[in-house]
Amino acid sequence: MASVGEAIFFAVMLVVGVVGIVIGIARLVVPEWRANHTFAEHTCTIVEGRVVEVQGEKGVLYRPEIKIEYEVEGVTYSPSTFDVHHTPLGSRDEAQAVVDRFPNGATCPCWYDPADPSIAVLVRGYQWWIWPALLVPVSFIAIGLGGLVYTALYWGKSVERRAAAARQVSAAELFDLAAAADPRFPCIPSCSEITSSPGTRLAYRLPLVESPGWTLFGLLAASIAWNGAVSVFVIMAVRSVLRGSPDWLMMLFIVPFLGVGVALVAVFARHLRHTAGIGPTLLEISDHPLLPGRNYRLFMSQSGNLTLKSVAIWLICEEEAVFRQGTNARTETREVVRQAVFSASDAVIRPSEALEAECDLFVPADAMHSFRASHNQIQWKLVVCSEVVGWQSFQRSFPLVVRPTGGSDTSTEARP
Amino acid sequence: MTKLDSNLTNPFSAARLRPGTIDFVFEHGRNLAQLVDALEANQWRGEITGLHGTGKSTLLAALMPALEARGRIVKPVTLAAGQRSLPRGFLNSVRLTAGLGVAVVDGVEQLSAWNRLRLKRLCKVYAAGLLVASHRSAGLPGIYRTTIDVPRAWKVVEQLQHAFAPRVRISDLVERLTQRNGNLREALFDLYDLYEERNRGGK
Amino acid sequence: MNEPEVFIRLDDDGRPYAPGTTLSGEYRLDGVDSANVQAVEVSVLWHSEGKGDEDLAVHEFWRKDAEALGDPRRPERFSTTLPQSPLSYEGQIVKIHWCVRARVIFKRGRDLVAQKVFRLGNVPPARPPVAVKPEENIGVIP
Numbered sequence: 001m002a003s004v005g006e007a008i009f010f011a012v013m014l015v016v017g018v019v020g021i022v023i024g025i026a027r028l029v030v031p032e033w034r035a036n037h038t039f040a041e042h043t044c045t046i047v048e049g050r051v052v053e054v055q056g057e058k059g060v061l062y063r064p065e066i067k068i069e070y071e072v073e074g075v076t077y078s079p080s081t082f083d084v085h086h087t088p089l090g091s092r093d094e095a096q097a098v099v100d101r102f103p104n105g106a107t108c109p110c111w112y113d114p115a116d117p118s119i120a121v122l123v124r125g126y127q128w129w130i131w132p133a134l135l136v137p138v139s140f141i142a143i144g145l146g147g148l149v150y151t152a153l154y155w156g157k158s159v160e161r162r163a164a165a166a167r168q169v170s171a172a173e174l175f176d177l178a179a180a181a182d183p184r185f186p187c188i189p190s191c192s193e194i195t196s197s198p199g200t201r202l203a204y205r206l207p208l209v210e211s212p213g214w215t216l217f218g219l220l221a222a223s224i225a226w227n228g229a230v231s232v233f234v235i236m237a238v239r240s241v242l243r244g245s246p247d248w249l250m251m252l253f254i255v256p257f258l259g260v261g262v263a264l265v266a267v268f269a270r271h272l273r274h275t276a277g278i279g280p281t282l283l284e285i286s287d288h289p290l291l292p293g294r295n296y297r298l299f300m301s302q303s304g305n306l307t308l309k310s311v312a313i314w315l316i317c318e319e320e321a322v323f324r325q326g327t328n329a330r331t332e333t334r335e336v337v338r339q340a341v342f343s344a345s346d347a348v349i350r351p352s353e354a355l356e357a358e359c360d361l362f363v364p365a366d367a368m369h370s371f372r373a374s375h376n377q378i379q380w381k382l383v384v385c386s387e388v389v390g391w392q393s394f395q396r397s398f399p400l401v402v403r404p405t406g407g408s409d410t411s412t413e414a415r416p
Numbered sequence: 417m418t419k420l421d422s423n424l425t426n427p428f429s430a431a432r433l434r435p436g437t438i439d440f441v442f443e444h445g446r447n448l449a450q451l452v453d454a455l456e457a458n459q460w461r462g463e464i465t466g467l468h469g470t471g472k473s474t475l476l477a478a479l480m481p482a483l484e485a486r487g488r489i490v491k492p493v494t495l496a497a498g499q500r501s502l503p504r505g506f507l508n509s510v511r512l513t514a515g516l517g518v519a520v521v522d523g524v525e526q527l528s529a530w531n532r533l534r535l536k537r538l539c540k541v542y543a544a545g546l547l548v549a550s551h552r553s554a555g556l557p558g559i560y561r562t563t564i565d566v567p568r569a570w571k572v573v574e575q576l577q578h579a580f581a582p583r584v585r586i587s588d589l590v591e592r593l594t595q596r597n598g599n600l601r602e603a604l605f606d607l608y609d610l611y612e613e614r615n616r617g618g619k
Numbered sequence: 620m621n622e623p624e625v626f627i628r629l630d631d632d633g634r635p636y637a638p639g640t641t642l643s644g645e646y647r648l649d650g651v652d653s654a655n656v657q658a659v660e661v662s663v664l665w666h667s668e669g670k671g672d673e674d675l676a677v678h679e680f681w682r683k684d685a686e687a688l689g690d691p692r693r694p695e696r697f698s699t700t701l702p703q704s705p706l707s708y709e710g711q712i713v714k715i716h717w718c719v720r721a722r723v724i725f726k727r728g729r730d731l732v733a734q735k736v737f738r739l740g741n742v743p744p745a746r747p748p749v750a751v752k753p754e755e756n757i758g759v760i761p
Contacts, residue, residue: 160680
């Protein structure tokens with residue numbers, strides 16, 4: 001629950017922020033605005049210019065100070081000025097350069113404050129640093145106000161009341177992906193990714209958990225980026241050799257980087273051969289989401305140019321638990337259901353003829369439904385495992401959503 | 417076991433392993449008051465060091481209320497793996513404690529060298545204390561080095577198993593601690609699985 | 620005076636509830652100084668247990684302030700329609716427990732909390748799967 005101490009802390013931050021921004025506006029923004037909009041233009045005579053040293057937080061700064069003389073309504077004024085903030089500069093040379101722009105005895109335009117003609121400036125404009133400086137009190141206000149709102153909302157509120165309030169807020173978040181899941185089935189993941197993907201033989205095509213295309217793309221991008229950078233140094237090294245004065249140090253330096261670049265290309269090529277040779281695995285299902293105790297039809301298609309020693313489809317349910325404590329973060333998964341769905345062996349796949357198969361999928365009657373929360377999940381998937389002659393084995397996963405019985409709009413028949 | 421634990425089935429559930437839910441078990445002759453005295457003697461600056469899973473966060477959680485009881489304003493932060501800088505506003509909140517604060521940083525070794533230096537320097541400038549927990553020394557006065565030995569680890573297990581059926585024996589703990597190189601947190605996670613197995617098997 | 624206690628009783632106590640059915644019951648306070656009671660909150664919620672951090676969500680929440688409470692020793696009824704999910708689950712590393720939790724908030728002193736567990740649905744406990752090689756040629760290759 002929120003405490004008195006927290007409320008006082010946030011109130012102090014809010015007050016500090018408000019005071020800071022009021023002071024900032026009064027002393028920085030308002031004078032600058034007035035100088036640019038309300039000061040009257042006039043002509044003055046430069047009496048004397050000098051550079052004055054001022055002690056800043058980070059050391060000595062240098063302020064250009066130019067004494068001018070002008071007359072307003074019969075009264076002569078002689079202020080020392082430059083801009084409205086008397087802005088100091090980082091170096092003496094910078095400040096001197098400003099002073100040199102206004103030689104003694106010269107006449108030049110100036111602008112004076114009609115409310116107080118003794119105040120005048122030689123330059124106008126806006127200082128960029130004012131606005132980032134104002135962000136400091138704004139951040140205090142944001143923290144203080146946010147904290148006070150939080151304290152007010154959760155003052156004396158139990159954890160159950162806060163969880164109930166959070167539930168109402170999350171239901172109102174229009175663009176939250178979690179809220180897009182069916183509200184009739186809390187904590188069950190959305191099926192939209194599957195039901196929005198129609199199949200060619202059966203109702204839906206199941207998406208892959210990891211697309212080999214993205215892995216290939218990543219490897220290609222990494223190879224190009226790395227080898228592109230290394231090639232610059234390789235060209236420089238080659239040119240030095242052609243000039244007759246080889247740079248041995250540089251050549252020695254780029255050898256390991258060249259090695260990494262070659263390895264990246266080799267990994268990419270192997271992956272490309274692997275992916276092209278194996279081809280995509282397609283899995284389609286007759287209905288979705290799934291219900292316990294129901295029967296479904298599955299269609300599988302495996303293309304490529306390879307000979308399969310064996311291929312199997314498994315229905316798997318996994319629990320996943322995430323624990324975070326400071327620097328320690330652990331994720332553990334545990335399989336709780338592994339059910340054989342399909343198997344075959346010694347199948348030859350040619351580029352013109354994919355391996356196709358159909359089978360039944362029965363979801364166990366006592367199956368737990370899919371579940372997703374912030375730290376814990378129960379996820380169902382179909383996994384196609386293939387042993388390939390002359391290649392390494394591979395497997396591809398296809399996520400599923402299982403809902404509890406009594407909550408579906410599907411018409412798939414139950415197994416008697 | 418609290419009333420809210422009454423429907424839990426495994427005493428080694430992750431929620432029960434959180435710092436603050438288990439009492440820290442000190443070595444013989446050491447206690448919380450001594451640590452607070454040592455901190456006070458060092459202008460509220462100190463560090464707790466120790467290997468993974470030896471109770472640093474648990475000890476920090478035990479120290480915080482003790483510091484508040486001594487009139488200090490505690491400003492805690494727990495850094496995640498790879499978090500190289502402090503959360504925005506943290507140092508400002510320490511500054512606003514007007515010399516009464518103690519910044520408590522769990523996982524200080526995650527900060528970059530610059531941010532660690534900045535934290536130490538600004539706590540001095542703000543006249544605030546600084547108590548950190550880390551796997552290796554952060555250059556502050558050492559207050560306590562957490563270690564694990566079987567008798568103390570068994571006391572933790574006894575705490576957890578209190579009001580549950582006692583299915584885990586000391587020999588089980590010794591075996592898991594050895595397998596996990598003295599990391600008690602990981603050993604307790606292993607004991608979760610063992611307890612689960614024995615609970616279902618009725619052993 | 621007895622130690623303050625909260626008692627929760629569910630109608631059809633002990634049996635699993637089906638999703639979409641009504642959960643009803645009552646709570647009463649005992650040994651409580653009614654002048655010291657600020658409010659009573661009752662929630663129907665689920666929370667996780669296991670090797671991950673705890674997740675918790677409240678399905679239904681009621682709060683009665685002291686003025687509306689009357690005699691705290693008198694049983695107060697509550698009733699809600701249970702949702703379709705998540706069902707109670709005894710997994711290996713993830714478990715889901717449903718309960719009714721009553722919290723008495725006092726003007727002085729710590730809160731008093733009690734809870735009554737119930738089962739939603741009838742999902743059996745999970746068992747580690749036994750790895751079985753699938754039979755050859757389950758399914759049809761046209």
